[in-house]
Amino acid sequence: MSEYGGIAMGNVLPIPGPEWCDDGGAGAISDAGGLHLHQLRLHAEYGGVVRFQLPGAGVAVSVSDPLVLEQTARIDERPASLFAFLEPLCEAGNLQVIGAEEHGPWRRVLLEVFAGRPSHERHFGEFVSLVEEVAERWGGAGGDAVLLQKDLTALSLRMICAYALGGVGVGSEVVQAEDVVDAFEVVLSGDDGTEQQTSLDYLRSTVDRVIAAREESDRGADRSDLIGALLAAGTTPARIRDTVMVTMLAAHHTTGVAVSWTLHLLGRHPEVAERVAAELDRVLGERSAPDYGDLRELTYLEMVLKESMRLYPPGPYGAREATEDMVLDGADGTYEIPAGTTVFYPFWAVHMNPDHWPEPAKFVPERFTPEAVAQRSRFAYVPFGLGPRSCEGAGLAMVEAQLTLAVLLKRFRFRPVAGHEVTPVERFVLWAADDIPMVVTPRAVGD
Incomplete structure (x- = not known):
């Protein structure tokens, strides 16, 4: 076998x-303007x-061919070096890279x-109240621009806390949204070790207080929220804390930015926004918010959200580590990938x-009609x-995002702020530099 770019190759291409x-x-990524643009090139x-060459992993194999992705979907290992930045949040082992034998049972919980669905329905009314609080505040903005990412990531944090913490939510004496968001940003920035440790200590003590309050409540090990399910499964206190912290981090970023990018696109495609509004008026009538069962009737809204996440996926990358030698058949040929290779998504x-x-750069929600989906x-x-390391909270995230969009688009039209250029930047999630300011104006049924 010969060596090609650090990867051993056999008789295939x-x-x-x-x-x-x-x-x-690092230079090639910087010259391209970021890892995403480098990958596209x-x-x-x-x-x-x-x-x-992927900094932190050495040599990697990047796959954008869906047929090849499918052949790697069963890999249940991640390259530890690429997820080491999450280690400060984890005392019981990095949850993103724990071995398959430990990961499987934990994932099932x-x-x-x-x-x-019963768990989603149980929390749905609380979610509605949280979104309506944001809508009321935006309705009083008096024509001033609102900052989508700032407000919607805070909203998402409130939602996931309500869901994960069993009623001891953000805004209580135990959890303050702004403090938690700021602490996460400091921990992940890596700029100041002392400040990082202080923020990490705050996060851990906050979650510990929530767990203690949850254990002392009269609901016992109610499995309809995250802490209750973990308690009922006999999970150790350290693992419960780690799970809650990682969940809060992931959920409050990803759902908030998904909704932000969707409203950004709708603000630039008013004809699509009008069709969404017409669907909301037809399904909801005079009601200002959907019931849980209404979500399945909002089919065009779902298509719009999915197309937005295609153009701006909240988490733009994934990675696996091949646990055995693999032969992959793609549209361009057949390739060998030896065990230990980082497979980059x-x-x-x-x-x-x-x-x-x-x-691909066009915003076309009709790509997600059932007929179009069936052909891809x-x-x-x-x-x-994808696979056994895909996001466990995908279903919940879709419920949260669709509900948030339904409430906001039932009440408002969204217009971009003139002269502000929205620029995607690659962070833990796909963020917008300088936020996404938009002007909101009220709308009525049929308006």
């Missing part, structure tokens, strides 16, 4: 990619499977609570793959990841 650089690939030039590049998404590989759209 070598994986194409750029020349190796002494800086580990690589796949445009070299095809659906590309080997490249999470799915039990996050994916259960550039979800944004997958969603912009022109072989599966004609005119199911791995052409992966906003929540």
